[in-house]
Amino acid sequence: MKTSTSRFGAVQVGIIILALTSAFIHFSLLFPDILFILNGLGYLALLAAYFLPIEIARKNHSLLRWLFILYAAVTIIAWVMIGDKSWPGGALGYVTKVVEIFLIALLVVDGRKSNS
DSSP, X not given: OOOSXXXXXXXXXXXXXXXXXXXXXXXXXXXXXXXHHHHHHHHHHHHHHHHSOOHHHHHTHHHHHHHHHHXXXXXXXXXXXXXXXXXXXXXXXXXXXXXXXXXXXXXXXXXXXXXX
């Protein structure tokens, strides 16, 4: 296991921007719908755990990355199953799914960079 300090670069900035974007969108959707609020809070909690110097998160960073990926994937799957896919009424759902797909991609890239 690699213990060196990871470099903070464009991939990490992208992860932060995309996670915050998804959280903000979920907070704004059908406010005050509790499921959307919880989803936004989940993104914020995972983002904080991923980057803040929390010892348990640092020791399990790879597991945390996979939980973050899984969380975004479950959010996408839930939208596919029950989300508003009408056009243009559900357009924000499509935008959010693109954001989450890019978030997953950057988390995968970040994992590969930290393993090399």
